[in-house]
Amino acid sequence: MAALLDYNSSSENYYASLIQGQRFAVIPELLLDSGEILDSCPIAYKTWGRLNETRDNVLVICHALTGSSDISDWWSPLLGRGKAFDPAHFFIFCANVLGSPYGSASPLTTNPRTGRPYASEFPQTTVRDDVRAHKYVLDALGVRSVAAVIGGSMGGMTTLEWPLCTEQGYVKSIIPIATAADHSAWGISWAEAQRQCIYSDPKFDDGYYEPRPEGQPSAGLAAARMVAMLTYRSCVSFDARFGRKPQRQQKSRPVQDPPLDLPRTDVPVATATPTQTSTAKERSERQSWAARRDPSFSAQGYLHYQGQKFIQRFDANCYLHITNKMDAHDVTLGRVQADEENGDGDSALRRVLAVAPPGALVVSVETDALFLPEQQERLAACLPNATLAMLKSSDGHDGFLLEFEQLGTLILEKLRRDLPQFYGSVDNDTAWLEDHAMQPGGDSLTGEVESW
Structure with missing residues (x-):
């Protein structure tokens, strides 16, 4: 009781x-x-x-x-x-x-x-x-x-x-x-892709992070949420809503504190070692990639919005736990005989x-x-x-x-x-x-x- x-x-x-x-x-x-x-x-x-x-x-x-x-x-x-x-x-x-x-x-x-x-x-x-x-x-x-x-x-x-x-x-x-x-194997596979996003964030630290929005592996959790959104909606709905529209201007309402970093759409560029001096060409390349970090399309902006919203209200360890719970779901588990399973x-x-x-x-x-x-x-x-x-x-x-x-x-x-x-x-x-x-x-x- x-x-x-x-x-x-x-x-x-x-x-x-x-x-x-x-x-x-x-x-x-x-x-x-x-x-x-x-x-x-x-x-x-x-x-x-x-x-x-x-x-x-x-x-x-x-x-x-x-x-x-x-x-x-x-x-x-x-x-x-x-x-x-x-x-x-x-x-x-x-x-x-x-x-x-x-x-x-x-x-x-x-x-x-x-x-x-x-x-x-x-x-x-x-x-x-x-x-x-x-x-x-x-x-x-x-x-x-x-x-x-x-x-x-x-x-x-x-x-x-x-x-x-x-x-x-x-x-x-x-x-x-x-x-x-x-x-299904399909659902389990999507969940695993989301979990790997969280595991790959260095801030995850095997799950021993500060359990608040500003302390958790926000980039990994945001990326997991972006992946999940693609399974929750449909191709038809995304194409109808966003198409190839450019990223829209952000609304004037203030962003919730604390500001949390999100995964970006850039490609890593090797940085100069302490003994090297960046050339003008290398600096130009880095600036070019930096300019591409922010979403160019409305669909990208929507996913970033979903990631930002999610990391403010959900915990990474909890997300891992519940997705594993869903993967284990099988109403016949332990309730059927071996011959029935086959x-x-x-x-x-x-x-x-x-x-x-x-x-x-x-x-x-x-x-x-x-x-x-x-x-x-x-x-x-x-x-x-x-x-x-x-x-x-x-x-x-x-x-x-x-x-x-x-x-x-x-x-x-x-x-x-x-x-x-x-x-x-x-x-x-x-x-x-x-x-x-x-x-x-x-x-x-x-x-x-x-x-x-």
């Missing part, structure tokens, strides 16, 4: 302070899939609405790779009165995963055995560990069962694991979005998913190049009596974070059809609106709606 706290147990974590209004719980001992134990394991979470008398009107929302517990920051158009996530009818819960920089146990957390941050010594966790940890918090909150679990991308992985890691019937409905039964993969997957609640809604994005629509088709075919819905979007994988109207309609229709008992009564207390109002488009910390 987790102990609910009335204070921030991660006060030393700079990044946790970026998420407003979080609550905290501590699990005395959390046994991980790896066999290691996290002592005094903190979990940061947010809730909206109230539990009903039967304590079963619960929506669990699972965030994506770099998301947070604050749904109002990244899925704000889906949260509110009359919307998909309606606090007048549901008790809505979202917690940061293990390894997140935003307050749950992570490389930023102080190791109670050493008194120092775990850094790269933080034990690797899995999606299943996240479910078990968050279930402890729900138990402490008095939740008896969950009406629905909903999440996209890595959050979709977590959504699939909820009914598999809890007693059958505890979860009544699931909506996995833009996700897969396991992380046989029909879909047959084994169908047997594992047979305990999931029937009638799952699987959502795909038509232009997703990271989690291909074929992967959601496979899920829909293997989940009992599931249906598949397609989001029409040119924005690729990030369509599930941008196509709010389509997605909200799908989720709301699903919840009203499957859970009509929760729409019969209304909690008219709207005090939650004061603290959880929708964020304007350009002010999101972790969402993909941007003002650039």
Whole structure:
């Protein structure tokens, strides 16, 4: 059982302070899939609405790779009165995963055995560990069962694991979005390219850097984010938005301090040794390359913007940890016999998913190049009596974070059809609106709606 706290147990974590209004719980001992134990394991979470008398009107929302517990920051158009996530009818819960920089146990957390941050010594966790940890918090909150679990991308992985890691019937409905039964070789390879960007930054120092924006390997993390953006969007969306437009003038709003160096588009030029004198030609060549450091095209400028924004709000060790967590995702791992592993993969997957609640809604994005629509088709075919819905979007994988109207309609229709008992009564207390109002488009910390 987790102990609910009335204070921030991660006060030393700079990044946790970026998420407003979080609550905290501590699990005395959390046994991980790896066999290691996290002592005094903190979990940061947010809730909206109230539990009903039967304590079963619960929506669990699972965030994506770099998301947070604050749904109002990244899925704000889906949260509110009359919307998909309606606090007048549901008790809505979202917690940061293990390894997140935003307050749950992570490389930023102080190791109670050493008194120092775990850094790269933080034990690797899995999606299943996240479910078990968050279930402890729900138990402490008095939740008896969950009406629905909903999440996209890595959050979709977590959504699939909820009914598999809890007693059958505890979860009544699931909506996995833009996700897969396991992380593909394609996804693993993109993640590895991003990790190598971080490892190659000298400031990484094997993970023992100052865990703040100004101390971390900012160039490597920014480059990793740039690579990631190419997997989150699509060729069509980039060409339509940027084409070959020149780099636009920067807006007049001040740049956040501290100024952090980003990787450049230049080619290294050998510098003169102390015993050499640079020739005019060498100086000219260096000046020529220096002039090419800044982006020439709008598409380049956009990637630099994304890198700069990211290093201000995410930690490199945490990024490494969570991408490794995603790579390890496989709902059949340890749940099938050896003969099944060598046989029909879909047959084994169908047997594992047979305990999931029937009638799952699987959502795909038509232009997703990271989690291909074929992967959601496979899920829909293997989940009992599931249906598949397609989001029409040119924005690729990030369509599930941008196509709010389509997605909200799908989720709301699903919840009203499957859970009509929760729409019969209304909690008219709207005090939650004061603290959880929708964020304007350009002010999101972790969402993909941007003002650039």
